[in-house]
Amino acid sequence: MALDYDALNENVKKCQYAVRGELYLRASELQKEGKKIIFTNVGNPHALGQKPLTFPRQVVALCQAPFLLDDPNVGMLFPADAIARAKHYLSLTSGGLGAYSDSRGLPGVRKEVAEFIERRDGYPSDPELIFLTDGASKGVMQILNCVIRGERDGILVPVPQYPLYSATISLLGGSLVPYYLDESENWGLDVNNLRQSVAQARSQGISVRAMVIINPGNPTGQCLSEANLREILRFCYNEKLVLLGDEVYQQNIYQDERPFISAKKVLMDMGSPFSKEVQLVSFHTVSKGYWGECGQRGGYFEMTNIPPRVVEEIYKVASIALSPNVSAQIFMGLMVSPPKPGDISYDQFARESKGILESLRRRAKIMTDGFNSCKNVVCNFTEGAMYSFPQIRLPPGALQAAKQAGKVPDVFYCLKLLEATGISTVPGSGFGQKEGVFHLRTTILPAEEEMPEIMDSFKKFNDEFMTQYENNFGYSRM
């Protein structure tokens, strides 16, 4: 064989990606066998029945078939503001959706993104420092590729974390430097803990170069406070770290005490020297929020305080991939400049987006409450993002049974859950967790009307599971 397993790049073999791992594959098998599976493993709202927002789909459909714009009957199918917007976006391209754009994305869309950031933060944003990407993941990969030179380059990553970071860091041959979020403080980020992580990494000869924050958190759902963000930025300033701000869930906020605040705004509020020196890259996407347009693969990143020559290098590498897909660029343009009050489509757009967000907020509550009513399960409230991350306190009997089955305990639990209920989750070990502590991640995305039933079936499974393994061995760890 020209390419056998032994000859593969070791970094590829090391890489792990839990969201599409063993559980997902088993769930797909069961689905093929005809079992009803509730996929809560990926933040993929449309797959669970969320309807796309109408206005952006109308605009993109018109851009896909521009000949409709010349048809006198186009008005029978499309509102005038969608038609106008389609013409606007087509005028920003060099040949419609079918031509490569600038490798950084269409200049006109990048300008709209910059205007959005400016409105959101109250500080200027430069379209030249905004790159559109095929989803936020591509942007994260580009930036990490730029930062990581070898195994002695470390990236601070929250634990639990979204496995994109661990997977990409190992593919690129760098070192992941974990910092633990404090579950008892609602997944708060403790700067002392950060310092320890950095000190320890440095003592092992690792040069820590960047820090990742996910705000709102994935899988943990917490929203960082302004004070916390300040501490983080100060820390990055002192330790000379690039801050990678994963802010893809910025629209997904389910409480009123802590609205989303961007790292860029906090940084600018802090003033000199921080605002001029801390290097920040912020990521956003069309896959999350109330848009949930995962299948489009649209995203952007904005760079702050990155030297022009580095920006050029990033541009160079972006251009090897030609250009991000143009229809997703248009989705991004629409997301950052949605219909305004007074527009024909405004009412419908506002109604649809509000409906989705309010339902998500209710689902977050149903889910947290549901988990907290289960035996040996404790769960922080989902303040934001799309996930619930309950801790499952497994009795020793379950740990032993898992060991016998050759499985990690939370994988064992999640597989049993899947077989019994059809609920497909991701074991906490895929995101990292403190040793001896077990979790699972579910999304809060199943349809609202199905939620009570799902939580009932979860509770029934869990409580029986706990009873079984506690009884067999006579005592509980708790």
Place this chain on the structure above:
Amino acid sequence: MRRYSIKLITQMRRFVIGQAKNLIDQTRRQHHHHKNLRLLSLLPPFSAASDSTTLVSSSRLLSSSSEMSASDSSSSLPVTLDSINPKYARLKIMIHDLVKRRASFRFFAIVIFVVLGGSQVLKCEYAVRGEIVNIAQRLQEELKTNKDAYPFDEIIYCNIGNPQSLGQQPITFFREVLALCSHTALLDESATHGLFSSDSIERAWKILDQIPGKATGAYSHSQGIKGLRDAIAAGIEARDGYPADPNDIFMTDGASPGVHMMMQLLISSEKDGILCPIPQYPLYSASIALHGGTLVPYYLDEASGWGLEISELKKQLEEARSKGITVRALAVINPGNPTGQVLAEENQRDIVEFCKKEGLVLLADEVYQENVYVPDKKFYSFKKIARSMGYGEKDVSLVSFQSISKGYYGECGKRGGYMEVTGFTSDVREQIYKVASVNLCSNISGQILASLVMSPPKPGDDSYDSYIAEKEGILSSLAKRAKTLEEALNKLEGITCNRAEGAMYLFPCINLPKKAIAAAEDAKTAPDAFYCKRLLNATGIVVVPGSGFRQVPGTWHFRCTILPQEDKIPAIVNRLTEFHKSFMDEFRD
């Protein structure tokens, strides 16, 4: 044109390198960029010290690159040019080699341009780096304000394989289906039947039924939607007459991510080599550099219509092995980019045999499979060839790349494509799947379009006639344009141009007079870049110097697409002819 003997090439090389040394010394004195460039390659791979040094002032960060001195390498910023991934830098080091060999580049940036910016990718998008494209855009701006500023009215971009940006219309049926899938509510409207063909509506339904929950806004399986892969596999089967398995298909955002994925798997260090054609499409050199591997070149034979000779492959393979390089794969671009040749069936058999014997993965870039313009040549996929030789899954490891950006469809902006992966063990396949899954999935409209190009309307379908008319119209026009341009080029003094049997490019060889080469040296420009710049300034025609694709040292080429609309071709021929004549008059020896 005769094939150069090794001896002659060696002499040329020596000559060029000698010239190069002088020039590089000169340019280094003049340009700090080169200092930095040299430093990059000397820097320790890693500097822990940078963590403890003090912050530089912010004004330093903002200073323009031309003011930066070599001492910037000690900057303590987390991300500076000197502390980014050296594989990025290696892109430059590779370029540095080019500088050594070619000797006559003035700016580092120009060199980057020819390696990267010169690719079809980058043209108008890669303005920052591409000096020629920069000039083109400047001229275009000037023409807007002053129509009489130059002896031409418009800039004609013959540098980029981006057909729809030059006015090629998309295939109506494909776009109808995409529009319906983008806004599925249309399918419930009666007015839709007045605006869309009936088979596009049927096809949209069929596709939606293959997507779980009809959700075109959802992430799909990381290999792509299963039903769409079924359609692609059926299309491959119809094309080749041999079975194709939908589980072998990995759908990607254009063909390039597939190439990157394979490089990621194959390359562990600079000890891993990939055999690549010269001239080549720069995606390969760039991707190999980014993944830290070694490009092992093999030269296509211009004299035999850019033929691929097995003896050359063997020679290069042995030479690489003698240097301790493990050659892992052979990349073949068929039809060729930038060279436009279509491989003969016999030649393809030899290539398959070679890969089997030497244990190489065959990376078959087949993105131009629909672009064949001559009656005596036909596209055969490497998979068909291998199967027809009786080789199955266990005999050859083969990856075939296909894209929706080329062909008659030319849907570059959609970023759709796939790779068909055969002859790998299941544990390797799992690893490919894992790498694919980190990026979740490729974009859905690109996936839909990839399935459409592999299963277009059939006779009897409502859209069939218009589809065929559009397709034939585009392909026959491309064939005419290729022929006209080729004939025109071959009439020019000192220019020989192989025919474009396929793909979208002509790659003529220019036998530049010594005086022109000397003038290029005075202008500190590669001779082919010198010619291309002159061409642009005189005619508004933008082409890419051959050095961007690499070429036999001492030979000079440029790449010109056949994509400007047909009505523009006569003017292009006239301008080109006129320019070349005056260029020769100026420099003839």
